[in-house]
Amino acid sequence: MHRSVIAGIAVSLLIFSGCNDNEIDNEITALTEKYNLTGDPAAGRSVPSIDDPKAQLGMKLFYSKHLGLDMDAACASCHHPFLGGSDGLSLPIGVEAVDPDLIGPGRLHKSTGHAYDGGPTVPRNTPSTFNVALFDRTQFWDARIESINPVKGANGSIGEILVPGSSDYARILWTNSEVSNLPAAQANFPVTSGPEMRGFGHPSLTTKDDVRDYLVERLAGLNGNTELNATVRQTWLEAFREGFSDPAGDAATLITRKNIYDAIAEYERSQLFVESPWKRYLKGDRSALSDEAKRGAYLFFSSYEDGGANCVQCHKGDFFTDEKLYVMAVPQIGLGKNHDGTTEDYGRENVTLDSADRYKFRVPSLLNVEVTGPWGHDGAFVTLEAIVRHMLKPETAADFDETTLFQQGILVQCQDTKENTAHALEQLKENRKSGISPHRSVDFSDEQVSELVAFLKSLTDPCVKDRGCLDKWIPDYNTTESKTLDLLEAKFR
The missing domain is CATH 1.10.760.10 (Cytochrome c-like domain)
Known part of the structure; x- marks a missing residue:
């Protein structure tokens, strides 16, 4: 095993053992300082009020x-x-x-x-x-x-x-x-x-x-x-x-x-919904996150070499996206969208007509991701846990189960799902081999997956789950x- 991986595992065991209640907070602070995170993605922006x-x-x-x-x-x-x-x-x-x-x-x-x-x-x-x-x-x-x-x-x-x-x-x-x-x-x-x-x-x-x-x-x-x-x-x-x-x-x-x-x-x-527990945490309220969410944050921001998921390589900054496009081989369901009439969705290639862009889609922001599902460019994943597992190890898309989809009538548009998904997975494999894709697959335990999900939920502004709070964005009928x-x-x- 690579020496840095061993070191990363050792650090993780120390942090998560509970020996020092402040240790994980210190580790997260070091990581967020490394990535210049403030918790305030709207800083310096002109954003209108709904009352305007x-x-x-x-x-x-x-x-x-x-x-x-x-x-x-x-x-x-x-x-x-x-x-x-x-x-x-x-x-x-x-x-x-x-x-x-x-x-x-x-x-x-x-x-x-x-x-x-x-x-x-x-x-x-x-x-x-x-x-x-x-x-x-x-x-x-x-x-x-x-x-x-x-x-x-x-x-x-x-x-x-x-x-x-x-x-x-x-x-x-x-x-x-x-x-x-x-x-x-x-x-x-x-x-x-x-x-x-x-x-x-x-x-x-x-x-x-x-x-x-x-x-x-x-x-x-x-x-x-x-x-x-x-x-x-x-x-x-x-x-x-x-x-x-x-x-x-x-x-x-x-x-x-x-x-x-x-x-x-x-x-x-x-x-604008950015008043999340994560923002409060970065502003100094260390009680804003549960211990589980803190462990998830550590995994999210840590490199592969340190035993993390390295999500931060694409979900960058306080907005949690670099706005770039990558192949992540989300299972291909639905009618498809392309320029040659098949049931596949070619993504960015439809815009550039460059086959190197096939199956590339924009990295979404993760703010309020808890409430914005289903997830993926075609909504193939109906639980947050499912999309997290896919992002950790896209190869699992080969075994995608269309019956998890709850939308009435959608299965009629899944006849080519396995074949089309295999094409996207092959593209991801080629992109990794050529160095185009920075993504690596990792094997995480169920506990670690739950920790990542808990961290993602800490990015939710409570207003988006409160109809009373949202009422000002709804007209008076x-x-x-x-x-x-x-x-x-x-x-x-």
Whole structure:
């Protein structure tokens, strides 16, 4: 056995034996100082309050079905604060739901819907909107939206942003005159995706910009669009006047594409949830973490040579992500997403058309990871323990059991799972061999896995598990305005 491994095991035994109650705290302090961790990922950033007028307008837009082209889905259909800023499903169902107001487990694609097979309609797991104000480089699992020259703390607000054009790989540049930041750029795209929000009506709208322009015309009543009646259009105008503090502004000036998605972004950016036990611990409250979570922290931040899991090599910084993309061979379930028509998800390769990028996906932040499952780019893992075990030893994906998936109808989309997962595992193996992947597999005991899970749960802001605390991010459905704007009044099963 390598000498450093023996030394690491000896240190671990000393720390975890309970001989000195302060020893593990000292070890964690040394590790966090090594990685310059403060516990405050929002330090130095400009993050809006949910009470800001623009964020309040953004909340109305976020929940309104009027931004769904067929008016049966809203942003909140797949991103709800009560479900971790996501939808609690492995794979989403956007438009054509049996009950458009039912979100999360129990949401089903209606049998008369397009390409109905009984399963979900969107090929990738819904990323959480929580803490999107902390991303500086990219958006989406395949990073198809990215800041050209990312500036730490800017959230993509400085310089140009690369976004999909006519396809994911035919990308174009947007400037700050078009979008204000990364979340605003991202918000431009679900409305153009057929299964997410666009739907399948209005066949004359053939491009993404056609759809975006039509939605502006719908809300503002421009170019003779009277799809919404005069009362509804006036209510939207008043909402924009309040949101942009312009009580005399007209619809053509206020209800613009940029203003719509900037407002949505401000609502999303206001969802800052970073007040975790881990933050309190790093600020000096050593009682904020259980002994089990402390042992998990030690494993998380320790190198392979010292007997750790070395998670910190990719889950870096106080935001717990380097925003880069790696192959981790999460089992391939669902419809797949690629440029050659198979049931695989090629990940980053769909953006670059470079086979070296096949199966690469962006490293997610681990803040509030406890509430943002199912986990993985396609939600293949339905427990936090399961995704932890996979990350420790991805080879176990070869034995993935699809019956662990609880989403109704999803098994029909798992016919090629074993074959496709084998391809991803082979890519990971090749990446390790060539030095592209920094990841190594480790064999951890059940106790160590539990310790890692306990540490990950210490990254949860208590607010995200408290509906009372989250209420300020939920519109009041009982107002005349909410009913007029057709805000999604979410139901949960």
